[in-house]
Amino acid sequence: MLPDNLSDPFRDGELSARLAEGIRAAVQRPLRLMEVCGTHTMAIFRHGIRTLLPDAVELISGPGCPVCVTSAGDIDQIIELASMPGVILTTFGDLLRVPGSSGRNLAEARAGGAEVEIVYSPADALNRARNTDRTVVFPAIGFETTIPVIAATVLEARTEGINNFFLLVSHKVVPPALEVLLADPELAVDGLLCPGHVSAIIGARAYEPLAERYGMPCVVAGFEPLDILSAILLLVRQIRAGKGEVENAYGRVVGEDGNLRARQMIERVFEPCDARWRGLGEIPGSGLALRPEFREHDARAFFGLVPRSVPEPKGCRCGEILTGKVNPRQCPLFNTRCTPTHPVGPCMVSSEGTCAAYSRYGVR
Numbered sequence: 376m377l378p379d380n381l382s383d384p385f386r387d388g389e390l391s392a393r394l395a396e397g398i399r400a401a402v403q404r405p406l407r408l409m410e411v412c413g414t415h416t417m418a419i420f421r422h423g424i425r426t427l428l429p430d431a432v433e434l435i436s437g438p439g440c441p442v443c444v445t446s447a448g449d450i451d452q453i454i455e456l457a458s459m460p461g462v463i464l465t466t467f468g469d470l471l472r473v474p475g476s477s478g479r480n481l482a483e484a485r486a487g488g489a490e491v492e493i494v495y496s497p498a499d500a501l502n503r504a505r506n507t508d509r510t511v512v513f514p515a516i517g518f519e520t521t522i523p524v525i526a527a528t529v530l531e532a533r534t535e536g537i538n539n540f541f542l543l544v545s546h547k548v549v550p551p552a553l554e555v556l557l558a559d560p561e562l563a564v565d566g567l568l569c570p571g572h573v574s575a576i577i578g579a580r581a582y583e584p585l586a587e588r589y590g591m592p593c594v595v596a597g598f599e600p601l602d603i604l605s606a607i608l609l610l611v612r613q614i615r616a617g618k619g620e621v622e623n624a625y626g627r628v629v630g631e632d633g634n635l636r637a638r639q640m641i642e643r644v645f646e647p648c649d650a651r652w653r654g655l656g657e658i659p660g661s662g663l664a665l666r667p668e669f670r671e672h673d674a675r676a677f678f679g680l681v682p683r684s685v686p687e688p689k690g691c692r693c694g695e696i697l698t699g700k701v702n703p704r705q706c707p708l709f710n711t712r713c714t715p716t717h718p719v720g721p722c723m724v725s726s727e728g729t730c731a732a733y734s735r736y737g738v739r
Contacts, residue, residue, distance in 0.1 A: 385599030386422075394604035395427040401611040405431045407563060408610055409699055411553065412570030413440035413727025414598055420736035422600045432607070435699040438552055438654060439570055440727040441517045442469050443697055446651040448683040449545045450721075451475040453514045456543060456674060457489040463511045464491045465500035470514060473721045476685040497528040504532070504540035512674050515542040520572040522546055522663065523637040526644035529669055541674040544664060547650055549573050550581055551661035557589045562699060566592040566610035568603070571625045576641075578633030579623040590619035597625040644669055651684070653721070654694030693720035696729050703733040710734055 410416055416436045419425065425434060438444045454475045457464040464481070471482045471493070485491040490509075494500050497513055504511035515525050525542070532540045549570065556562055569582055574595045582593040592613035596606035606624040613620060623629055641663070650662025665673045674680070687694060691713070692706040703709045703722070713719035715734055722730035 410568040411437040436729040438697040442725040519576040543674040546663040569595045654697035691720040703730040
């Protein structure tokens, strides 16, 4: 068997310790750093990153879980569609137990007779439509990472003339949400760990306006321990030097301008629109809608669904958790009325949810 530092160089214990020591040496005051991405949140817990950091460095989670930031009104529409006669709702498994405003979820709708099927890609949903005369709906929830694949599926459906395939689009794009966060004087964040997956599509350069406007240090990070610790060290050094720049600590995956072909695919099928985020409200230009030439695949248009605003579940603080204002342990429902087996809010359901991470791994 190979030694750990050879079999998995990005988890090298000696290098991790050296990076942690560099962070301790560079910190001059208490710092709050936000990891934007939900995958970062889980990786930080899984690898025990917090145990390596000095007490002066606080890591807080941001709105980086696409399921978590989907508004309760959109979740209600998904459950409503699943319950309509003649509809087959195809979905990723992480949506199955997300509760709507009434507390009901897709799993309960399926138990009541709704046709809800788990798929592993939008291509699976399209294939389901190929093999039935019934109406197939796929909830399109995600950030820039997954949007190109969904755009390609829409193009394929149009090319083949598959007219019983529909999307319920709730896509979000990350930079406008970060703009709203950084403009909030209550946030008090010193630096951003920018998402690796999203940045692979939009590029590191996408964060330059935020760094320039708010003097905010931004570092794009990968998901292994050395990736995360290297990014934190770069952030701490920027803060110590009084800089607010964009650095890329994930150069093996992320380029300055991202994936041009993927971005062109998104722009061909979707256009910007206003979108409602859980915890952040409606943000102009932060969502995507199907362009007019692809509206024949728009579930909202086909079924006449209108946007709705519904209240969060009583006592649930997911919105504040997603904006870094509180942590899960400050929510009165956390691990009491809201648990992984009986979730009240989406942050406890999603595999990238902050509450799920706190519940599973705990925190010092």
